[in-house]
Amino acid sequence: MNVNRRQVLRTGGGIGVATLLAACGGGRKTSSSPADADGAGGADGAPRKGGTLRIGALGRSSAITRDPHGNQGNESDYLIIALVYDTLTAPGLKDNTVGRLATGWKASDDLKTWRFTLAEGATFHDGSPVTADDVVWSLRRLRNTPAGASRLPGIKAANITADGKDVVVLVSDYPNAELPLLTRLSTFVLKKDTPDKDVATAPGTGPFKLDRYRSGNARLLRNDHWHGGQVHLDAIEVTMFESPQAMANALMGGQIDVASNAGSVAARTTSSRKDIQVIRRPNDMAMPIVMRTAQGSPFADPRVREAVKLVVDREAMVKQVLSGYGTVANDILGTADPAYAKDIPQRKRDLGKARKLLGEANFDLSKTYELITTEDIPGLAESAALFATQAREAGIKVEVVKQESAAFYDKTWLKGDFYTNYWGTNDSVVFFASNTMVTDAARNEAGWSDKDFDAAYRKAIGTADKSARAKALHELQQIEHERSGYLLWGMADGIDLAAPTVHGLPRLPGYGRVQLESVWLSR
Amino acid sequence: MTGAVEPRAGAAVPRRAVPAPRRALALAARAGVVLAERAVMLCALLAVVFAAIELLPGDAASATAERGESAAAAAAHRHLLGLDRPLWERFTNWMTALPAGDLGTSARGEHVTDLLSAPFPNTLLLGGTAFAVTLAAALALGYWGAARPGGPVDHIVGFASTVTLALPEFVVAVGLLLVLSSWTGLLPAVTLTADDGSLASWTMLVMPVLALAVPQIGWNARIIRGALADQAGAPHVIAARLDGLSPARVLLRHALPGARPAVATGIATSTGMLLGGAVVVETLFNYPGIGSVLAGAVADRDTPVIAGVVAVTGAVISLVLLGADLVRARTLGARP
Numbered sequence: 001m002n003v004n005r006r007q008v009l010r011t012g013g014g015i016g017v018a019t020l021l022a023a024c025g026g027g028r029k030t031s032s033s034p035a036d037a038d039g040a041g042g043a044d045g046a047p048r049k050g051g052t053l054r055i056g057a058l059g060r061s062s063a064i065t066r067d068p069h070g071n072q073g074n075e076s077d078y079l080i081i082a083l084v085y086d087t088l089t090a091p092g093l094k095d096n097t098v099g100r101l102a103t104g105w106k107a108s109d110d111l112k113t114w115r116f117t118l119a120e121g122a123t124f125h126d127g128s129p130v131t132a133d134d135v136v137w138s139l140r141r142l143r144n145t146p147a148g149a150s151r152l153p154g155i156k157a158a159n160i161t162a163d164g165k166d167v168v169v170l171v172s173d174y175p176n177a178e179l180p181l182l183t184r185l186s187t188f189v190l191k192k193d194t195p196d197k198d199v200a201t202a203p204g205t206g207p208f209k210l211d212r213y214r215s216g217n218a219r220l221l222r223n224d225h226w227h228g229g230q231v232h233l234d235a236i237e238v239t240m241f242e243s244p245q246a247m248a249n250a251l252m253g254g255q256i257d258v259a260s261n262a263g264s265v266a267a268r269t270t271s272s273r274k275d276i277q278v279i280r281r282p283n284d285m286a287m288p289i290v291m292r293t294a295q296g297s298p299f300a301d302p303r304v305r306e307a308v309k310l311v312v313d314r315e316a317m318v319k320q321v322l323s324g325y326g327t328v329a330n331d332i333l334g335t336a337d338p339a340y341a342k343d344i345p346q347r348k349r350d351l352g353k354a355r356k357l358l359g360e361a362n363f364d365l366s367k368t369y370e371l372i373t374t375e376d377i378p379g380l381a382e383s384a385a386l387f388a389t390q391a392r393e394a395g396i397k398v399e400v401v402k403q404e405s406a407a408f409y410d411k412t413w414l415k416g417d418f419y420t421n422y423w424g425t426n427d428s429v430v431f432f433a434s435n436t437m438v439t440d441a442a443r444n445e446a447g448w449s450d451k452d453f454d455a456a457y458r459k460a461i462g463t464a465d466k467s468a469r470a471k472a473l474h475e476l477q478q479i480e481h482e483r484s485g486y487l488l489w490g491m492a493d494g495i496d497l498a499a500p501t502v503h504g505l506p507r508l509p510g511y512g513r514v515q516l517e518s519v520w521l522s523r
Numbered sequence: 524m525t526g527a528v529e530p531r532a533g534a535a536v537p538r539r540a541v542p543a544p545r546r547a548l549a550l551a552a553r554a555g556v557v558l559a560e561r562a563v564m565l566c567a568l569l570a571v572v573f574a575a576i577e578l579l580p581g582d583a584a585s586a587t588a589e590r591g592e593s594a595a596a597a598a599a600h601r602h603l604l605g606l607d608r609p610l611w612e613r614f615t616n617w618m619t620a621l622p623a624g625d626l627g628t629s630a631r632g633e634h635v636t637d638l639l640s641a642p643f644p645n646t647l648l649l650g651g652t653a654f655a656v657t658l659a660a661a662l663a664l665g666y667w668g669a670a671r672p673g674g675p676v677d678h679i680v681g682f683a684s685t686v687t688l689a690l691p692e693f694v695v696a697v698g699l700l701l702v703l704s705s706w707t708g709l710l711p712a713v714t715l716t717a718d719d720g721s722l723a724s725w726t727m728l729v730m731p732v733l734a735l736a737v738p739q740i741g742w743n744a745r746i747i748r749g750a751l752a753d754q755a756g757a758p759h760v761i762a763a764r765l766d767g768l769s770p771a772r773v774l775l776r777h778a779l780p781g782a783r784p785a786v787a788t789g790i791a792t793s794t795g796m797l798l799g800g801a802v803v804v805e806t807l808f809n810y811p812g813i814g815s816v817l818a819g820a821v822a823d824r825d826t827p828v829i830a831g832v833v834a835v836t837g838a839v840i841s842l843v844l845l846g847a848d849l850v851r852a853r854t855l856g857a858r859p
Contacts, residue, residue, distance in 0.1 A: 060815065062629065063823065073587065149596070150589070214720045242809055242818075406580060442593065
């Protein structure tokens, strides 16, 4: 087991601090209903203009990245970038994809050519208008980064072109009904020909403009001319925090107004403070257990995989691993997708059936199986440990092996037979299917190859007709539920903590948490 | 690195017979030799750092890769970072750029000097203040305890220092957070920075400094107390006491000078502990220092950043140890 000091600190020191502070904070016994945030423009009346929002976000000073098309390891960096620069589209609540810098999009009949129309009157912070050329240049720059092929899958740089001043044309190598989904997260638009050395301070088109930046912390000012509508706040100050606990302490001490993505441990710490809003963004983080499906793995037999999925006590996992801040899941990834198949019966613990299936598959119960995990995110290693206990009740001997993050990605990820993993993008069934489950997926974590699944996937992304597509998506999820290599026991809520004066915080899972343009302060 | 300055308090007899110019020259020569020794040791240490990171599983290219990177992209990234070149070559390149103040480029493409430019002064401020507090408090407590050996104060100081020196920094930090911030709200819980990257308020320095200093005060108070007790048996101290001088004067003017080497050595070894503890303390208080840079860089296998941190902190520790050596040399007489 390799653990570095930082992780020991995170888990040992961090949790120690958390429980201590929680135990000593006030000593009152509170009911389990945390103060709930009002929705955007809720009961408190119309949004007020003005004020500076002080927000904390997690990040490490060694991992600072300022390039909007770089690999942002820090949530604080991503937050700053997403406030200064606009993406073409953005995650939405009712519709999975909503417009941002692009206000409309339309596909050709073969679903290969997509035309995006840019927002009318959109300008950069220096006043110059946004043209299709700027967008094309930015998307090509994104496509040419090391991870570009996975950020804009199926779209070659040469196939990103401008048509006039305000239309951008993307041509996919294959029919893709879900293409606008791909342009939500990192298609940040900069001015054409921005030199690499100026990227950090280049003007964007977003709701806020950069005032100053220093060592991961930034101050942003309202962009009065934002194309997307009224922005309420005068300014946003982003402070980078190394640990969620320090961030929660800062919030409780009134040093910041919002602790972004603070997590369940911090939420528990603040539970004695009635004045602190706990904003739960459901379906934020998936923490699946991955079973290798390829030949040679002990889990190659689909009956074994089903048995393992029947062994887990999902309610207990959510309650203990996530402190109740989460929901039970049904072995289908992409739970926040409006197209998520809610009608597929929830899989429940059934040890009898599990034993029977294991017997039929001649699963070797005398062996001990290693479940590899990391401490990359809070609760992940705990989920592995609790699962191991539950599996023992079904006669499966599971030994949890903790790996340090870099070792995990080097040795286990995409290769191991049995490991835990996590995903922070959970609003699309197709995202997971294309990225992790179709036979030739670049990140086929379970080494899965299923003809029926591949066919359902191709049908889902290659069909323009809505109801036919929905049918294919449903079939895809049914197969995934039945025999994929993923045991998805639950979904962790994203948890933001906020002072009582903060209103209109986003409720979206994952990267939707950075949409702060409609936030306002009531003080 | 601390082995070179073992206390030799027993041999502490001030020499006054050596003429001043010769002594100054001898001191300078000694400083030069020690400095050269330390520089060589630092280079060796950096080589060990490079080698050690190589032994860890994974490398900077994979640790900082985005999940979607193809094998070809990862290889290109590896090439860009120079990780496809042999270790000695990367080490030599980094070392030859070092004298010009170039610490290389991080795995995410930032200049290491930029990454360290704001955190390092902050850590120096934190460590330096903690150092000063440690020295002052340990001297006061050690002296206070030694004033009446076996008295109640001596017992209390002895007991308290044993307890505190055994306390890890994060326990002290949590205690301080609870008492000074959560319960009373006297001090801000975390450190925030002003526009220029320095601390927004001096009050934010109090708890991090105390969390670092308390265990070291315990350690140094014991050393000072012990060194003063040793001196109490030295002939010139006994003579001073028999002359009827006041106990305070005997301690300050006659016992303390002889105890200086032990005091300097103790506090010098604390420097390393103070900077090491900063990694933990900075994280708990969100103090924008070098410790958090280091912790993240190790997770990223970011050798230039780690080596940069080791180089600058190593230089500081070397200077402090050199200072301790000079104090010893001055007291014991120059013997290069």
